Amino acid sequence: KAxxxxxxxxxxxxxxQQVTLSCSPISGHRSVSWYQQTPGQGLQxxxxxxxxxxxxxxxxxxxxxxRQFSNSRSEMNVSTLELGDSALYLCASSSGQGVYEQxxxxxxxxxxx
Amino acid sequence: GDSVTQMEGPVTLSExxxxxxxxxxxxxxxxxxxxxxxxPGEGLQLLLKATKADDKGSNKGFEATYRxxxxxxxxxxxSVQVSDSAVYFCALSADQAGTALIFGKGxxxxxxx
Numbered sequence: 001k002a003x004x005x006x007x008x009x010x011x012x013x014x015x016x017q018q019v020t021l022s023c024s025p026i027s028g029h030r031s032v033s034w035y036q037q038t039p040g041q042g043l044q045x046x047x048x049x050x051x052x053x054x055x056x057x058x059x060x061x062x063x064x065x066x067r068q069f070s071n072s073r074s075e076m077n078v079s080t081l082e083l084g085d086s087a088l089y090l091c092a093s094s095s096g097q098g099v100y101e102q103x104x105x106x107x108x109x110x111x112x113x
Numbered sequence: 114g115d116s117v118t119q120m121e122g123p124v125t126l127s128e129x130x131x132x133x134x135x136x137x138x139x140x141x142x143x144x145x146x147x148x149x150x151x152x153p154g155e156g157l158q159l160l161l162k163a164t165k166a167d168d169k170g171s172n173k174g175f176e177a178t179y180r181x182x183x184x185x186x187x188x189x190x191x192s193v194q195v196s197d198s199a200v201y202f203c204a205l206s207a208d209q210a211g212t213a214l215i216f217g218k219g220x221x222x223x224x225x226x
Contacts, residue, residue: 033212043202043216056213059114090157094212102212104157 002027004093004105012111018079021108025072025093031055032074033102034066037088046089049074078110086112115140119203119217126193126224134188134220136177136203144205146170146179146186147214151200160188160201162211193224 005024013019025032033056034046045058049068068074072093078085088109092102120135138144148160148170161170166181175190186203203217 031212033214035214035216042218043204043214045213045215048212050212056208058213092157092212101159101162102214106156 004091004103006089006091006105006108008108009106010109010111012113013081014113015081015083017081018077019081019110021076021078021089021091021110023074023076023091023093023105025074025091026103029093029095029103030072031094032068032072033092033094034074034076035090035092036060037090037107038086043090046076081112083112086110115144115205115207115215117203117205117215117217119201119220122200122219122221124220124222126222128195128224128226129192130224132188132190132193132197132222134201134203134222136186136188136217138184138186138203138205140184140205140207142207143181144207145211146177147204147206147211148175148177148186148188149202149204149216151202151219153199157202193222195224195226198222198224 007022031050033048037043048056052068063079066076088107090107092104094102116139145164147162150160161172163170163179169178177188200219202219204214
């Protein structure tokens with residue numbers, strides 16, 4: 001079974017731009033969660049989508065948004081980028097029901113200059 | 114809000130030493146508790162979990178017991194190996210699906226032969 005894939009793996013953007021990151025979950029998984037990892041704040045939960053609906057949301061500003069498609073693939077968008085948005089963005093997939101293991105992708109490294 | 118506190122690293126041990134990484138949590142309700150591990154150059158992966166008080170999670174020689182009275186979920190291993198060198202994250206999930214994780218800051222373990 002293929003693992004969680006994230007594209008692109010690396011990205012450099014300029015302050016004020018917007019960016020879209022993509023995540024393809026493991027086949028059959030209906031839940032996709034997004035996390036931001038920084039040296040200062042550690043791993044922080046952004047949001048989770050299950051069957052195309054946002055089911056949980058962390059404490060991030062509205063500049064961070066996401067969506068999920070009917071094939072469970074998910075995208076995350078960050079508008080009006082700030083220097084502090086530089087981070088590793090991880091997505092994780094799970095079946096979404098019961099307390100099941102989340103499978104993490106390798107992440108997208110975003111650098112904002 | 115909910116939070117996880119784990120001991121600061123790095124933790125440096127010799128092979129076959131006993132390992133304890135402390136983790137305490139603050140949460141309303143009855144969260145599920147997890148330990149995730151990130152090996153060098155690899156993504157996050159679930160090490161073990163416990164979903165209710167007094168549950169013991171175990172995997173690869175690692176154990177952790179969900180202690181509601183002390184709000185703790187300490188990770189232990191009786192005899193560490195060089196291959197255990199990694200970053201360990203304690204996490205909780207207040208939602209039933211376990212897909213909105215709140216992580217501790219992570220503890221780096223370095224084991225020498």
